[in-house]
Amino acid sequence: MEVKKSKTLILTEKPSVARDFALALGVKGKKDGYLENDDYIITWAVGHLVELFEPQDYDPKWKKWSMENLPILPSHFHYKPIQKTQKQLKIICRLLSKNTPGQVVIATDAGREGEVIARTILLMGGVPAENLEKSEKTKRFWTSQALTPQVVKAGMDSLKTAGEYDRLWRAGQARQIADWLVGMNGSRSATIKLNDLFSIGRVQTAVLALIADRRRERENFKPEPYWIFKAHFENEKGDWWGAWFKENQTRILSEQDAGAIREKVENRTGHVVSVEKQKKNQAPPLLYSLTDLQRDANSRFGFFAKKTLSIAQALYENKKCLSYPRTEARVLGTQNISLVKKIIDKLSLSYPKTFQNIVPERVNEKYKRVFDDSRLTDHHAIIPLAPLPQQASADEKTIYDLVMKRFAAAFHADCEYEQTNIVTQVETETFHSQGKRILKPGWRTVYGMASEKKAGSEDDTEDENLPPLEKDDPAKVIDTKIEHKETSPPPEYTEALLLKDMTNPARYVAENELKQIYRGDIGLGTQSTRAQIIETLLMRKYVQRQKRYLIALDKGCLLIDTLRGFEKAKILTSAEETARWEMQLNRIAQGEESGQTFLNNIKTFIHDLVDEFKSGKIEPAKAAESSPLVQNPPTTYGKCPRCGGDIIEGKKGYGCSRWRKEDGGCRFVIWKTIAGKKTPKSAVFQLLQNGTTQKIHGFTSKQGKKFSARLKIDLDQENLQSVVFDF
DNA sequence: GCAAGGTC
Numbered sequence: 001m002e003v004k005k006s007k008t009l010i011l012t013e014k015p016s017v018a019r020d021f022a023l024a025l026g027v028k029g030k031k032d033g034y035l036e037n038d039d040y041i042i043t044w045a046v047g048h049l050v051e052l053f054e055p056q057d058y059d060p061k062w063k064k065w066s067m068e069n070l071p072i073l074p075s076h077f078h079y080k081p082i083q084k085t086q087k088q089l090k091i092i093c094r095l096l097s098k099n100t101p102g103q104v105v106i107a108t109d110a111g112r113e114g115e116v117i118a119r120t121i122l123l124m125g126g127v128p129a130e131n132l133e134k135s136e137k138t139k140r141f142w143t144s145q146a147l148t149p150q151v152v153k154a155g156m157d158s159l160k161t162a163g164e165y166d167r168l169w170r171a172g173q174a175r176q177i178a179d180w181l182v183g184m185n186g187s188r189s190a191t192i193k194l195n196d197l198f199s200i201g202r203v204q205t206a207v208l209a210l211i212a213d214r215r216r217e218r219e220n221f222k223p224e225p226y227w228i229f230k231a232h233f234e235n236e237k238g239d240w241w242g243a244w245f246k247e248n249q250t251r252i253l254s255e256q257d258a259g260a261i262r263e264k265v266e267n268r269t270g271h272v273v274s275v276e277k278q279k280k281n282q283a284p285p286l287l288y289s290l291t292d293l294q295r296d297a298n299s300r301f302g303f304f305a306k307k308t309l310s311i312a313q314a315l316y317e318n319k320k321c322l323s324y325p326r327t328e329a330r331v332l333g334t335q336n337i338s339l340v341k342k343i344i345d346k347l348s349l350s351y352p353k354t355f356q357n358i359v360p361e362r363v364n365e366k367y368k369r370v371f372d373d374s375r376l377t378d379h380h381a382i383i384p385l386a387p388l389p390q391q392a393s394a395d396e397k398t399i400y401d402l403v404m405k406r407f408a409a410a411f412h413a414d415c416e417y418e419q420t421n422i423v424t425q426v427e428t429e430t431f432h433s434q435g436k437r438i439l440k441p442g443w444r445t446v447y448g449m450a451s452e453k454k455a456g457s458e459d460d461t462e463d464e465n466l467p468p469l470e471k472d473d474p475a476k477v478i479d480t481k482i483e484h485k486e487t488s489p490p491p492e493y494t495e496a497l498l499l500k501d502m503t504n505p506a507r508y509v510a511e512n513e514l515k516q517i518y519r520g521d522i523g524l525g526t527q528s529t530r531a532q533i534i535e536t537l538l539m540r541k542y543v544q545r546q547k548r549y550l551i552a553l554d555k556g557c558l559l560i561d562t563l564r565g566f567e568k569a570k571i572l573t574s575a576e577e578t579a580r581w582e583m584q585l586n587r588i589a590q591g592e593e594s595g596q597t598f599l600n601n602i603k604t605f606i607h608d609l610v611d612e613f614k615s616g617k618i619e620p621a622k623a624a625e626s627s628p629l630v631q632n633p634p635t636t637y638g639k640c641p642r643c644g645g646d647i648i649e650g651k652k653g654y655g656c657s658r659w660r661k662e663d664g665g666c667r668f669v670i671w672k673t674i675a676g677k678k679t680p681k682s683a684v685f686q687l688l689q690n691g692t693t694q695k696i697h698g699f700t701s702k703q704g705k706k707f708s709a710r711l712k713i714d715l716d717q718e719n720l721q722s723v724v725f726d727f
Numbered sequence: 728g729c730a731a732g733g734t735c
Contacts, residue, residue, distance in 0.1 A: 047734035180730060326734085536730095
């Protein structure tokens, strides 16, 4: 008599992984929502299939948004299917119940959320909790490697008991519940109190605070003038520029002091005090994580994070030429070496120039910069898998090229260069010159030499080849230069910059103890959600895009100001605090802290938060005093002093909207560049409001001399020259 | 109408 053999059911996080398993295990029978043969059933989730109840699912009174019904703190939390994917959930649940005698293998991604995705599905499928404990019935497949057939088979041969990952599941659940509590209670409190739809969340609010703070810092910034002095030297070996310095200081705080140095050294002859040569190696850049790719694509091509993600997704999913994009790793696993060799062989045919100088010894597990298992989590770095198909779009080619070149560069030799530091002295003044000479370009050949120059730092001494100088060589001063500069405010956030600060909140954290944050393991949001968080801030009208920049709007600043006015609630505006939160979740996953304690603390916080909103007074006057509420960047800059029309921004100037092509109309204009200096927007406001400005530095006269002056409006002048200097 | 985390 034949007993029907029980099958092993494998649950993956997404269809593509199910395909990898099917290939490795030779499962070919395609069914609706799963694959099956005599030994295996392979089915898949589509990310999360299950979500937490909504407030009104616990109690109908929570349907209405009202202060008296807050806080929302259910005593137990329940899950329900996500509507969009309920069909697939039903299929999995049916398979689970049909397969009761067989084994279940959890093969969702190796991480906290992967665990949550699987556990919530098993919960809905009625898999008893005891099946997860020390049972042969439910197993966990765990690897961070790319799912080649060898990796899948090896993983299936070393399955763990699912119960070993309970702590990870608890950490994941704590994350979900904490985020839900903050979101529901915070959003409703703020919305009711401020009379407009406001959303609050652990990640979005901390990110919004970064952008709002940046706007305020820039608005409050007072530029300080300083001067840089440079001397041009010559002797029989050649000529070179040097920048004045004294101890660590290169800035000169008054024009008089700079002039005094000029007096002292002009036409004199000094000598070379020291020549230092250093050979340096620069390793190839690490492979791309999604955020790194989004940052590069944004700063080089202006792509939004969302756009880069969707292109990378298409190249992964449809064109099959990139690996899984939503990864935070910047390395590969040691088991990926044979895969890498195959890819290099394949791509060398399509892109021979890029791959011709690969160093074969670097395609080796000993090369830890690329192959490092200890720095892998769910997925390895983004790499090309195949050449780009012919029909790809231009944008797809752009993203593909970035990834393909990074990949090629990773297996090239280091770039070797020689750095020379020279100090020249004239009288008692010292000057610094730095030269850089590339000895072996190494990986830089992949990018061509043009991209080698870094963004110029402010004291960019001539970064070129210096003459072959030696100590005590004479140095005659043949020219000098005084450069007028101004300290500049922190830059406006581009997406690239914001993604960087989201990945690495370390700069906001003072204490060294938070080592994980320093290692970059912890950030605001995750690879999969960062682009989406930015979109949420835009959708809520907290933030606005202006060209490449993300600028906080009044609504966003108001929320941050309001939260900062509360003792407890203000921690939501701190990247540091939310990073600590994330660390506690890690401790739960490690078994060093209990999820219950964590959630109790969160509940206390929720009580405080709601109380603060309930009793807190929002006094606009007081808020304005402590931190002035800022105005939205306006579309009009003020009234035309000549005709009273609106002043609007044009291409070359801020002009009167009553200007007309046909008959001229009013032609009042404040030019965007005046005497070689970009006109600051603050000056435009001042001119239109007061008719004059503060003293502005950095103008250049027709004779090439730098000067400072106020600007003022003189209506006796012609329309196009209504703005004049006031000395 | 509210979060953040997945995936498509």
